Structure formats: structure tokens, C-alpha cells
Amino acid sequence: MVIIIILLMFLPTGFTQNTIKYSNFTYQERSSVQANLTEAQPHILSISRYTDNSDTAVVRITRVNYYDYFTKNYCYEQRLLLRVIQSNGSVNEINYENAAEIQDINYCYIGNSSHNPIKIYPLFDQYILVTYTHATNTSDTTTYVDRGMVFDWNGNILSKLEFGPSYLYPGTNWYPIEFIVNNITPKDGFLRLSAVNGNETDSFKWSQYS
Numbered sequence: 466m467v468i469i470i471i472l473l474m475f476l477p478t479g480f481t482q483n484t485i486k487y488s489n490f491t492y493q494e495r496s497s498v499q500a501n502l503t504e505a506q507p508h509i510l511s512i513s514r515y516t517d518n519s520d521t522a523v524v525r526i527t528r529v530n531y532y533d534y535f536t537k538n539y540c541y542e543q544r545l546l547l548r549v550i551q552s553n554g555s556v557n558e559i560n561y562e563n564a565a566e567i568q569d570i571n572y573c574y575i576g577n578s579s580h581n582p583i584k585i586y587p588l589f590d591q592y593i594l595v596t597y598t599h600a601t602n603t604s605d606t607t608t609y610v611d612r613g614m615v616f617d618w619n620g621n622i623l624s625k626l627e628f629g630p631s632y633l634y635p636g637t638n639w640y641p642i643e644f645i646v647n648n649i650t651p652k653d654g655f656l657r658l659s660a661v662n663g664n665e666t667d668s669f670k671w672s673q674y675s
Contacts, residue, residue, distance in 0.1 A: 492548070492556055502542050503528045510541070515587040517651050520552035523587050530572070538574035543567075545583065545595065549618050557618040559593070570609075571597045576640055584643065589651035591618040598631045598641055606631075606639045611659070626674065632660040634667070648675075 494507075505528040513523045526548060527541040543564050549557040561567065571582040586594040593616045601608035609631035615623045631641045642660035654675030661670045 490550065490554070492550070501528070502544075503530050505529045510581070511585055513585050513587050515589065515651075516647050517589050521587070522550045523585055523593055524548045524550060525583075525585055533573060536573070536575070538576075538579060540569075540573035543569055543572050547585065547593065547595075547616070549591075549593075559616055559618070559620040561595075561616075561620070566599065566614075567597050568600060568603055570600060570603050570639075580640065582641055584645070586645050586647075586655070588615070588647060588655065592616070592623070593618075594645070594655070596628075596643065596645070598639070606633055606637055609633075609639055609641075611641055611643065628657065628659065628672070630662065632667075633662055634660075636662075648673075 507526050507528050510525045510527045512525075515521050515523075524547065526546045530540045530542050532539055543562075545559075545561040545567060547559040547561075549559070551557075567583070574581060582598050584596045586596070588594055594613055595616065596611065596613040598609050599612045600606075600610070607630075611628040611631045613626040613628065615626075617623055628643075631639060634640045644658040645655055647655050654673060657672045657674065659670050659672070661668055
């Protein structure tokens with residue numbers, strides 16, 4: 466599997482003009498490590514970067530598993546594959562395949578807007594936050610709980626977080642909504658904005674984690 470990434474860099478050259486610098490990056494997956502489970506071609510699902518190190522990108526790669534004609538959304542192979550790409554060309558591979566923790570419900574888009582349940586947030590230094598939903602019973606949306614794990618670049622799990630019940634709209638339809646941003650000083654943690662269900666009205670909740 467060969468991945469070609471085009472990186473864009475905006476360089477200010479004046480008050481009225483910006484220059485766009487293009488660079489190509491080619492990376493080949495090792496077949497012995499990354500077996501092709503679905504026989505589909507790989508593609509990039511998301512690219513994120515660190516706020517304290519914009520030269521480093523965290524790329525999520527995946528393959529399509531099947532198309533759900535009922536929900537009209539794609540489902541992907543059930544494993545989390547992250548690649549940390551540094552400006553010097555080095556790549557750190559993170560492969561997480563525990564389907565009992567990150568369950569199959571996380572690997573399918575949901576809703577009309579193709580909402581992805583798994584979110585990737587580079588924090589600082591070599592730390593990456595991955596958020597997802599875990600269920601006691603995947604057939605019962607009232608048991609869905611939002612969780613997170615912090616990985617380092619070697620794929621070690623440094624901590625696990627439980628954020629609370631996942632958002633249901635309008636009452637039973639699962640649709641997790643969150644927005645996470647680093648603190649002004651990233652080492653001090655992050656803020657999480659999430660939609661929560663109420664007795665009569667739904668609302669948004671801010672939480673701080675450090």
C-alpha cells in the first residue's frame with residue numbers, strides 16, 4: 466500500500482499576497498504489518514496536526530468494508546490505523562485492533578451528513594486523543610457512552626477517559642456531537658463541548674480535562 470500526501474504550506478510574503486508551497490510525501494505500508502482485510506484500496510480518512518508543532522501530522526488511513534444501503538453510509542474495516550508523519554519524513558505507526566473496546570458501531574458513518582463517530586485530536590508532544598463511543602449493548606442506544614483514549618507515538622495507551630452518555634436525537638437516534646480544543650497552554654489539558662440530553666430540553670456542556 467502506497468500513500469501519497471500533498472502537503473500545503475502558506476507562507477506570508479506581503480500584506481496582500483500569500484504563496485502556496487507544495488510538497489509531496491510518499492509512504493509505503495509494510496504488508497506484513499498491515500494486512501489487507503477487505504481487499505479494498507486504502508485511502509486517507511482524516512489529517513490532523515498539532516497546535517504546538519504544525520510540522521507534524523496525524524493521518525488516519527482505512528479501507529471501505531461495505532456500503533450500508535439502509536443507512537446510505539459507508540462502513541470501514543474495524544481497526545484504527547494512525548500514522549504520525551514528521552517533517553523529516555519519519556513515520557510512526559499506531560495500529561489499534563481491539564474491537565471489544567472500539568466497537569463496530571464506530572466504523573460506520575452515521576446520519577445524512579456522513580458523521581464519523583471516531584475523532585482524532587493531536588494534543589501536545591507525542592500525545593494523541595482518540596474519542597469514540599462504547600456500548601454495553603450495541604442494539605440499545607441508551608447504553609451508548611462516549612469515551613476517549615490517549616496514545617503516544619509508539620501506540621501505548623497512556624490513559625482512558627469516560628465522558629458520559631452519548632447524545633441521542635430525537636431521543637433514540639444516536640448522533641454523538643462534540644468539539645474538543647486544546648487549552649491555550651496545550652500541556653494544561655483540553656476543553657470539550659458536547660451535546661447532552663435533558664429531561665425536557667437538550668443542551669450543550671463544557672468540560673475541562675487535564
